[in-house]
Amino acid sequence: MAEHSEGVGALRPSARHAAWHWATPEAQTVLATRDLAAILRFHRRVHGQSQAETGDLIGYDKTYVSAIELGKRRLTDVTGLRHIAERLALPPHVLGITNRADTDFRALLQFGQSTVRLAEIARQAGHASEAVAELWPLVARLEARARDGHAEREALRLLADARLGLGTALGNVLPEERLATAAHWTAKSLNIVAFFNDPALTTTALRMHGNELRKAGLIGAAVNRLVRAASLAPNSTSRAAVLPLLARAAGALGNAPLFDRAVRETRKLLDQVDHTSLVNPVALHEIELRGLIGTGRARAAILHAEQAAPTPTTSIAPQWRVIERITTGKVRLLGGDRHGATELLTQAVAEARAQRLPHQLQRINRTGGHELPEVTDAATQALSQLRTEMAA
Structure with a gap:
C-alpha cells in the first residue's frame, strides 16, 4: 500500500497503513463492534503482524495481546485505551472513550462538510475565488491531521471531497498556463477515493478530474478518465453527469465517433434525469457547437447555431x-x-x-x-x- 501514501502526505511509519486500512468498508464493520479484541485481530491480519509485533506497537507484551484477543483480559483503563487508540490511529470514541480532541474532531467534520457544500454553491454562483479561499485552509488542516496519523474514514472522505472542490474551483480562477495545478488537486483525491470501493464516489472523482485534465490540455488523459467514469457510473443520473464532459473532451480530441455517441446518449438521458447546471439542453447546445468545430464540422456547427436556442430548464451557472x-x-x-x-x-x-x-x-x-x-x-x-x- 505504500504507493498510495502520497494521497494524504507523508504519514509517519506507525500510522501510514493503519490510516488507510481503517478507511475500508471491512474495517468499518469491525470498528462498529467497539470490540478491542476484534480490532486487534483485524489490525494484525491486514498488516501481517504477529501478536509480538502488535504488542511492540501498542506497548504490551505478546501474552497480554493474546489474552485480549481471546477475551481472557479486558482493558478498561482510560489511559491505556487512549494510548492504544493513538498508536493504531483510531479516534478514541471507537474504544468507548471520549475527550476534547474527539469532540473537536466531530466539530471539524461538521464544519468541513458545510464548507465543501457552501464552496460549491459559491462556485456555481460565479464566486470561485471565494470557494478557493474557503477550501484551502480546510484542505491544509485535514492534510496536517492525516500526516499526524489521524486519518479516520470520515476525515479521509471529507479530504477527498475538499480536494475535488478545491481543484474544480481553481480550474475556474487560474489562467491556462496554471491549470495543471487544478488537475493536481483533483488527482490527489483519487488516491483516497480508491479505498472506499464506492462506484458513485469514484465516478464523481474521475469525472471532475477528467474535466480538469481537459482544461489543462491533457486531452487524451481526460478522455481516458471520463470513459472510465462513464463505465463505472452506478445509475442514469451519475452517467448523465459524465457524458457531457466526455463529449466535450472527445470533441477537443477530434474523436468524432466518440463525441457523437456521447451527445446522442446525453440527449436521451435528458428526458430521464433531473436537470442540473451541466445536464440541461442549454449546456448540451454549447457542447455540441464546440464539439462540431473540434471534429472539423464547422458548417454543421453554423447550421446548429442558427437554430432557436434551447429554453433553459434549470438555473444556469454564470x-x-x-x-x-x-x-x-x-x-x-x-x-x-x-x-x-x-x-x-x-x-x-x-x-x-x-x-x-x-x-x-x-x-x-x-x-x-x-x-x-x-x-x-x-x-x-x-x-x-x-x-x-x-x-x-
Missing part, C-alpha cells in the same frame, strides 16, 4: 453564460457574422472579467484573434488586470 457566448461567438465568426460575433464576445469579456475567469478571457483572445482586434484588445486588458490582482 460561468456557463460566458462559455456559451464565447462558443457561439466563434461559430458566428466562422459563418462570417462579424457583428454578431463582436457583440457576443464583448459581453463575454465583461462577464469573464466580473467573475474573474482568466481561462475564459484567454479563450476570447484566441477566438477574436486578428479578425476582431477590438475584442482581442479588451480581453487582453481584462486578463492583464486579473493577473495583477492575482499577483497581489
Whole structure:
C-alpha cells in the first residue's frame, strides 16, 4: 500500500497503513463492534503482524495481546485505551472513550462538510475565488491531521471531497498556463477515493478530474478518465453527469465517433434525469457547437447555431453564460457574422472579467484573434488586470 501514501502526505511509519486500512468498508464493520479484541485481530491480519509485533506497537507484551484477543483480559483503563487508540490511529470514541480532541474532531467534520457544500454553491454562483479561499485552509488542516496519523474514514472522505472542490474551483480562477495545478488537486483525491470501493464516489472523482485534465490540455488523459467514469457510473443520473464532459473532451480530441455517441446518449438521458447546471439542453447546445468545430464540422456547427436556442430548464451557472457566448461567438465568426460575433464576445469579456475567469478571457483572445482586434484588445486588458490582482 505504500504507493498510495502520497494521497494524504507523508504519514509517519506507525500510522501510514493503519490510516488507510481503517478507511475500508471491512474495517468499518469491525470498528462498529467497539470490540478491542476484534480490532486487534483485524489490525494484525491486514498488516501481517504477529501478536509480538502488535504488542511492540501498542506497548504490551505478546501474552497480554493474546489474552485480549481471546477475551481472557479486558482493558478498561482510560489511559491505556487512549494510548492504544493513538498508536493504531483510531479516534478514541471507537474504544468507548471520549475527550476534547474527539469532540473537536466531530466539530471539524461538521464544519468541513458545510464548507465543501457552501464552496460549491459559491462556485456555481460565479464566486470561485471565494470557494478557493474557503477550501484551502480546510484542505491544509485535514492534510496536517492525516500526516499526524489521524486519518479516520470520515476525515479521509471529507479530504477527498475538499480536494475535488478545491481543484474544480481553481480550474475556474487560474489562467491556462496554471491549470495543471487544478488537475493536481483533483488527482490527489483519487488516491483516497480508491479505498472506499464506492462506484458513485469514484465516478464523481474521475469525472471532475477528467474535466480538469481537459482544461489543462491533457486531452487524451481526460478522455481516458471520463470513459472510465462513464463505465463505472452506478445509475442514469451519475452517467448523465459524465457524458457531457466526455463529449466535450472527445470533441477537443477530434474523436468524432466518440463525441457523437456521447451527445446522442446525453440527449436521451435528458428526458430521464433531473436537470442540473451541466445536464440541461442549454449546456448540451454549447457542447455540441464546440464539439462540431473540434471534429472539423464547422458548417454543421453554423447550421446548429442558427437554430432557436434551447429554453433553459434549470438555473444556469454564470460561468456557463460566458462559455456559451464565447462558443457561439466563434461559430458566428466562422459563418462570417462579424457583428454578431463582436457583440457576443464583448459581453463575454465583461462577464469573464466580473467573475474573474482568466481561462475564459484567454479563450476570447484566441477566438477574436486578428479578425476582431477590438475584442482581442479588451480581453487582453481584462486578463492583464486579473493577473495583477492575482499577483497581489
